[in-house]
Amino acid sequence: MSSTEDPAAKDRPAKLVVTGATKTYQTNSGPLHAVADFSMSIADGEFACIVGPSGCGKTTLLWSIAGLHSLTSGRVTLDGEEITEPHSQIGMVFQEANLLPWRNLDKNIELPFEIKRQKPDRERINKLIDRVGLAGFGNKFPRELSGGMQQRAAIVRALSFNPSVLLMDEPFGALDAFTRDEMNLLVEEIWLETRKTILFVTHNITEAVFLSDRVFVMSARPGRLAKIFDIPFPRPRTLDLLATKEVFDLVNEIKAEIQIGATPANHTSTENVQPASSPSRTPPSEPGQSGDRTNG
Numbered sequence: 001m002s003s004t005e006d007p008a009a010k011d012r013p014a015k016l017v018v019t020g021a022t023k024t025y026q027t028n029s030g031p032l033h034a035v036a037d038f039s040m041s042i043a044d045g046e047f048a049c050i051v052g053p054s055g056c057g058k059t060t061l062l063w064s065i066a067g068l069h070s071l072t073s074g075r076v077t078l079d080g081e082e083i084t085e086p087h088s089q090i091g092m093v094f095q096e097a098n099l100l101p102w103r104n105l106d107k108n109i110e111l112p113f114e115i116k117r118q119k120p121d122r123e124r125i126n127k128l129i130d131r132v133g134l135a136g137f138g139n140k141f142p143r144e145l146s147g148g149m150q151q152r153a154a155i156v157r158a159l160s161f162n163p164s165v166l167l168m169d170e171p172f173g174a175l176d177a178f179t180r181d182e183m184n185l186l187v188e189e190i191w192l193e194t195r196k197t198i199l200f201v202t203h204n205i206t207e208a209v210f211l212s213d214r215v216f217v218m219s220a221r222p223g224r225l226a227k228i229f230d231i232p233f234p235r236p237r238t239l240d241l242l243a244t245k246e247v248f249d250l251v252n253e254i255k256a257e258i259q260i261g262a263t264p265a266n267h268t269s270t271e272n273v274q275p276a277s278s279p280s281r282t283p284p285s286e287p288g289q290s291g292d293r294t295n296g
């Protein structure tokens with residue numbers, strides 16, 4: 001089911017509300033309209049994804065929601081409070097894990113606490129490290145960790161303050177399809193356990209369908225809200241869901257919506273939408289078997 005209306009939370013209270021978000025960058029060659037009048041309302045505990053063509057303003061929007069830069073007009077509120085600067089209730093995971101190479105994993109995770117001059121919550125951090133499968137790696141340096149392990153560390157770092165909202169900007173875009181499947185399963189599990197409100201940006205429509213309660217489609221730049229898709233599949237979801245006709249059809253419907261909204265200059269192929277064939281929640285042994293969800 002799709003719509004262009006955002007009926008907020010239906011039966012749940014709105015947690016994160018974006019109203020008329022507009023962002024114009026001043027550049028050497030004049031103003032650049034990145035986001036135009038974008039509104040969305042994310043329910044408490046909802047998992048929402050934003051998809052859209054490259055350059056449509058997804059990262060710009062997410063940074064505004066995180067309070068990392070200001071909007072030209074419009075506003076973002078968290079539980080009714082306007083966000084104008086980074087907020088302890090909002091955690092963020094970026095495409096790159098952004099770990100400092102000269103600090104080991106433990107010290108990287110503790111860095112935000114040091115910056116805030118707070119004592120690291122080691123008990124919470126250790127539980128999270130265990131939860132994401134990094135137990136025993138605390139003294140390893142980033143160069144000793146795989147890309148997936150580095151992103152696991154970035155997730156621990158973002159959750160270490162126990163934020164109620166987690167923003168994720170293409171966190172698995174650089175990972176191979178097999179590792180991405182593993183990470184998507186992990187994120188869904190963590191979300192089911194914690195019921196954080198998650199807003200996740202991705203180019204990968206299958207990933208968005210797998211993870212989301214709702215998918216928000218952005219038009220080409222300046223990014224506007226083009227359509228909202230409800231994702232009805234029960235949870236926990238398994239990778240074999242990706243082999244179903246329902247997912248295949250929904251992915252194609254969303255892909256068509258993105259292509260309609262993309263101008264030729266902005267359009268990039270979104271992904272290979274072949275359905276997946278993995279039979280279980282356990283990731284397949286060969287990359288690509290569970291739907292080679294290649295970014296485009």
Ligand SMILES: Nc1ncnc2c1ncn2[C@@H]1O[C@H](COP(=O)(O)OP(=O)(O)OP(=O)(O)O)[C@@H](O)[C@H]1O
Binds near residue numbers: 053058060203
């Ligand atoms: N700091 C900046 N100054 C000027 N222009 C910027 C700045 N940041 C982004 N832009 C421009 O704003 C537009 C939106 O960029 P943004 O990074 O938000 O898009 P995106 O949807 O995240 O793209 P991608 O899918 O490739 O990550 C682009 O045209 C980009 O060049």
Ligand SMILES: [Mg+2]
Binds near residue numbers: 058059
């Ligand atoms: Mg981006």
